[in-house]
Amino acid sequence: MLSDIGRSQAPSQPAASNSAINVQLATHQAPTLGTDMSFASIPSPLIEGWLDKEEGNAMAVAFKAAGLKSLRFLFGGLYSPRGPEATARIKAENKATNEYNWFPLDAYVDFIAAHDFTTIVGINVEEGPEVARDAIRRFIDRGLKSRIVAIELSNEPWLSYRPWLPEDFGARAADVIEGLTPLGVRFALPLTVGNGNNTPTKLSDNVWVTRMLRALSARIDLKNRSDIYGVLHLYSRGVRGATVDHFNKVVRPFAPSMRYVVTEFNIRQSLEGNPHLANKYAMEFARKLADVMSRPEIEAMYTHSVPTHSVLYWSNGRRFATVVGGRDAKLTGDAMSRGWHLTPTGKVYELYSRLAWNGGVLTYREGGKQSYWAVRSVDGRVVVTLINDSDKPARKKVNIAGRDIILSASPSSIVCVDMNGKEIERLVLPR
Secondary structure (H helix, E strand, O other), rough: EOOOOOOOOOOOOOOEEOOOOOOOOOOEEEOOOOOEEOOOOOOOHHHHHHHHHHHHHHHHHHHHHHOOOOEEEEOOOOOOOOOOHHHHHHHHHOOOOOOOOOOOHHHHHHHHHOOOEEEEEEEOOOHHHHHHHHHHHHHOOOOOOHHHEEEEEEEOHHHHHOOOHHHHHHHHHHHHHHHHHOOOOOOOEEEOOOOOOOOOOOOOHHHHHHHHHHHHHHHOOOOOOOOEEEEEEHHHHHOOOOOOHHHHHOOOOOOOOOOEEEEEEEOOOOOOOOHHOOHHHHHHHHHHHHHHHOOEEEEEEEEEOOOOOOOOEEEEOOOOOOOOOOOOOOOHHHHOOOOEEEEEHHHHHHHHHHHHHOOOOEEEEOOOOOOEEEEEOOOOOOOEEEOOOOOEEEEEEEEEOOEEEEEOOOEEEEEOOOOOOOEEEEEEOOO
């Protein structure tokens, strides 16, 4: 079951004729929207969905209702496809304490094969290229190579309690890249920035990543390869377009044309108190997400994390839901029925993925509580969006592709219009 409180929507309008619109090329394709997945818990509705076809079908419906087009499946030092014993060893090496019921990787492969999602697969570099190759072959042998966005090379190694020195990690990452390059897949390399030195290695983030990139570049030609993404994790104040500039400053000397996938992001460092269940959080999320999506360097973004945070939660139909604390006073009645439930943030994500950020980006203007942008969809239609994260109505006159358009939005709303200024759809999230 999937529940939500509904969406206020205007009737669909015919697309504006482009014959009278000046030709304007898109600056870049809007990023694909997806989610990170946290499966290592009991109960785990994700694992249930991968093992049970009926549960998996319901889960896929919920994912699509939240606008998810891509999924991040991360081994993360918590899982090994080689079996329960190998998983126990990996968890011990990484000092991980998560408890969950092990499952075969083929269960997730089956889910991807049955449903229209792409996937990032995050392997453990410490298991070596042979294990990584065997895992990825399971997708390729099922005809799913085109569904693989990238092979993510472990998760935040600078925070690992192993610990990972940058040169050691760079060598292990190079082993996997060299070993799997013949498969014709892309890779995603973890990156970090910052001057703090509170990590297990006692190195600052900038020093750690610079040394890692230098070591990796000795074996992998980062300057001339286009099949290696950089991985960004953005939290709290880091969820803004300007953060990309900080990564560029560190990364560009080694990889001048590297694009990025944001495989984790959230506008809070912690969701204690479950603010993501409220409309106010969703509107702030919408503003900050749009600012990052406007950057041409970003290929895809994966919110952190289903089923616990942001776009969806799951309830067992009794007293438990996958929110912080296992329950929340804001969840009553149907909101605690068994199954998947869309949060206000999930409604924003769905609108962005389907309409507001679905196409080539023509322009973006950030303006505090009000921002607007325009995209050209694959059918040639131009969609202009205004977000108004204010308790007062907003009205703006903007020029898109040579045409003046009046945009207006009620308080706490997101409005999409065509090039004639006719409303296509609106999402209202009253405080």
